[in-house]
Amino acid sequence: MELHIEKDTKALSASLAEWINNYIQQVLAKQDRFTFVLSGGSTPKALYALLAESPYKESIPWEKLHFFWGDERAVPFEDARNNAKMCYDELLDKVPVKAENIHIMRTDITPAESAAEYEKILKTYFEGSETTFDFVLLGMGDDGHTLSLFPGTEVIHEENALATSFFLQAQDMYRITLTAPVVNNAACVAFLAAGAGKAEVLKQVLKGEKNVDLYPSQIIQPVKGELHWFVDEAAAASL
Numbered sequence: 001m002e003l004h005i006e007k008d009t010k011a012l013s014a015s016l017a018e019w020i021n022n023y024i025q026q027v028l029a030k031q032d033r034f035t036f037v038l039s040g041g042s043t044p045k046a047l048y049a050l051l052a053e054s055p056y057k058e059s060i061p062w063e064k065l066h067f068f069w070g071d072e073r074a075v076p077f078e079d080a081r082n083n084a085k086m087c088y089d090e091l092l093d094k095v096p097v098k099a100e101n102i103h104i105m106r107t108d109i110t111p112a113e114s115a116a117e118y119e120k121i122l123k124t125y126f127e128g129s130e131t132t133f134d135f136v137l138l139g140m141g142d143d144g145h146t147l148s149l150f151p152g153t154e155v156i157h158e159e160n161a162l163a164t165s166f167f168l169q170a171q172d173m174y175r176i177t178l179t180a181p182v183v184n185n186a187a188c189v190a191f192l193a194a195g196a197g198k199a200e201v202l203k204q205v206l207k208g209e210k211n212v213d214l215y216p217s218q219i220i221q222p223v224k225g226e227l228h229w230f231v232d233e234a235a236a237a238s239l
């Protein structure tokens with residue numbers, strides 16, 4: 001695991017944007033498409049905004065990028081809480097990505113139908129072989145959740161499905177999420193976490209005893225790929 005600590009959220013977003021740009025160039029020197037899994041929440045907004053501006057707007061070969069989502073809140077697309085909507089607003093509407101390369105988790109059908117459809121999309125895209133994303137960007141909630149793997153939920157241990165849905169009692173909301181094995185199969189996974197509110201949980205996730213039911217972010221351990229944590233000084237304060 002590689003830990004990258006930056007002074008504040010501005011420096012953190014700038015550092016990760018530069019790192020992602022370099023990584024995309026490196027991967028695309030060897031292959032002709034790049035699969036990028038986006039995360040929702042509030043933390044990646046500044047990163048997405050930077051990627052949508054110069055110099056990245058010009059340097060990233062957007063037409064070769066294929067976008068997927070790690071998880072979705074089952075609210076209408078127009079709802080401010082919708083993860084895909086946020087990514088469109090901050091990034092996808094501003095760069096020349098091909099519409100057919102954007103694969104959202106739909107919320108205009110039932111959560112179960114959406115998860116089943118996403119599973120089909122992944123199987124078709126990866127032509128029946130293993131789902132191996134080039135890059136997965138993850139967030140971490142103040143409670144240690146990542147994707148929609150929340151503390152104490154059974155979905156943390158899902159091993160068969162690629163994507164699944166469940167009702168999250170604490171938020172009175174359905175969630176659709178990729179499962180841990182899919183993310184652990186990626187070539188590269190990067191967590192982005194910022195703010196003092198994440199300091200204690202970050203310490204537990206990285207340095208505490210393993211307890212994935214309490215700290216679901218601990219379950220993310222790529223089998224063969226790289227794992228990076230990009231955090232600011234406030235989040236790293238207890239490490």
Ligand SMILES: O=C1O[C@H](COP(=O)(O)O)[C@@H](O)[C@H](O)[C@H]1O
Pocket residue numbers: 039040041042043044070071072073083138139140141142145146147148
């Ligand atoms: O609910 C979610 O939260 C996490 C973390 O979000 P943040 O606001 O603390 O940055 C996010 O990664 C996930 O995609 C989202 O559904």
